[in-house]
Amino acid sequence: MRQIAAETQMQTKDSLIEDLWSIGVKPGMDLMVHSSLSAIGWVLGGAPTVVTALLEVIGRQGTLVMPSATPLCADPTSWDEVSVPDKWLEDIRINLPVFDVKTTPTTMGAIAECFRTWPHTIRSNHPISSVCANGARAQEIVSEHALAFSEGAGTPFEKLYDLNASVLLLGVGFNRCTVLHFAESLVSNRRTKLSRFPMLKDGQRIWEEVPDMGNDNSTHFPAVGEKFVADKNAQSGLIGQAKSTLFSVPELVRFARPYFEKFL
Template sequence: MSATAPSDIGLTTVDLVEGWRKVGLDEGMTVIVHASLGSLGRVDGGAATVVDSLRTALGPAGTLVVPAFTWQVADPDPDHSGIPAPDVIARRAAVPLFHRGLETTSMGAIPEAVRMLPESVRSAHPQASVAAVGARAEDITSRQTLGFALGRTSPFARIHDLGGHILLVGVGHDRNSFLHHAESLTPNPRLKVRRFPRELDGERVWVEALDVGNDNGTHFPTIGREFEQQAGIAEVTVGEASCRLIPVKPLISFATQRLGELLAAERAQ
């Protein structure tokens, strides 16, 4: 299945809306989008056109969510302990404090285009925020704990409870943040420590918070592929991008159990 524009012109909002409809997007949906702008091919107007098309497809009752992660808000010397040397002090002092207007440069053009919308709202986690526009944007972004930022008290849990969907545009499940949410629900998740600066009573301090670890392509691509096969997820080409629309609730049910099995087998070796 494909939805494309003629090769000599770029994709327009109309072209993209037609494509999203074929993927399965409908008015009123809550959707978190993981996307590579370049995968679509030429788009007239770039990321702003893609965002406009997604909002048009979702309609006024729908909600568009994007990861707005800020990896630059992190300890540049995480393995250094004890009293820091002057160069470590300088590097740590250069790390910005999180604020809701901080750029999401590491996440790509589409999340940044959503974040920059005047009506966009954003959750408050220093490293793992999301930005959202639409009917449920305030609801989704209102709560996010510092620890287990994608876990039970997070925008991801709220999107799950709302019966939301994940749209993958030209990317695989190694970019699907909901699989971190699934791991947070397993009995024995892999763990890491997040470390970031905060301002407390006018003083800059460093905060540590426990979270699920990074997958680095170990299990997430396998779980995503297995779920798509089981659920009969159809791949649709929009422009030049391979796209899939994934329902959150059945994915999390499948992924939590399957990831628990894979992690248990890994530890038993």
């Protein structure tokens, strides 16, 4: 039996709702959440409690959005989460399952995976960079997701910008803030890479290769976030025990573009 330390503070749905209100989450918000369940502390009911609290605060007129990316559906040479022996690479490519919008799990954490399977949650159909949404504008946000530059134009990230949505970094830093990829996609000197993944086309399994935004690897995103928060463009506080930050998507994008134009 695992013993919970006596000094541990238990988090409940009601305590999380109170913390969400305190940081500035409101009814009617279109809210993208990047999260870490472990950072919140001991949550009674686990990830479903967090999802329930978020949905209750934004209400039926709001939309909850979370990344549901599947990087392990890409070519194994691009995997960051696991390193496999070179002798496995061809067998992996031959047998790698094609992304299924309904069943392929995300690797974005326990809260995001719980949200993916939540009643009425819908998901964009991108093989490696999908986004899930639940609420009033869910269909509008996830219905279009371009294969190339999967965080740029013609994607849910552009739609969040257009809708004046907000982002909540719940226990994670700006290194996890995908909207910064969208901001970078708007500048001429953006960093790029090629993404390669299997997909079905006319009923046939093929390998698709498309241009995509390059990985930041905590090179610039944390610095942008630090400057953005220092300029008082965000609200910060604790949700449970998780250091969290709430801010506007358009405000971050407008702030980040000059930085990328100067420093990339």
